[in-house]
Amino acid sequence: MSTKRILTLVIVAGAVATMIGLGIWQLGRAEEKEALLAQYEAATDLDPVAYPVIVPAEPPLYRRSSLNCLEVVDWRHQAGANAAGQSGYAHVADCRTSAEGPGAAVEIGWSREPVAGTDWEGGEVAGVIGPDERYGFRLVAEAGQAGLETSAAPSPDAIRNNHMSYAFQWFAFAAIALIITFLAMRRKPKT
Structure with missing residues (x-):
């Protein structure tokens, strides 16, 4: 076997090993994501929590909470959906919640208008x-404010868990690389 073919096999073997490793890593990520999703699902049934004043390492996502928006300091209007699943715009107020705190984001409601609800002053x-x-997290109001839905x-x-499909892709890439290399190696070298 020529040096060129040996070098090709070494490179392909390294690439295939890397792809298999990435596939195995994605399988592990799929399990981690399932556990996280189960934790989030369980959080929806827990008692309400105080809205975090300091950003925690793991925010209490999907927990019920409340806060007092003392003053709206900025607005964001972005794609969102209403409770009926219709597409439109979510209106997010960046609030001051204390004299010195970093603030909080409150999604006050939904509308079909790109800019709405800006007359809301907090509360x-x-x-x-x-x-x-x-x-990192925001409070989504349980009822529309300022006339919003x-x-x-x-x-x-x-939240989608795509890690199993990513793992399948890496394993498929590895298989394809092996098949192509096998077919290429079967050909007789030109002399």
């Missing part, structure tokens, strides 16, 4: 804690 809000890209409540059902 007591109860709802469910969901993910937020700015603060109620937003869809955050749900662990919205």
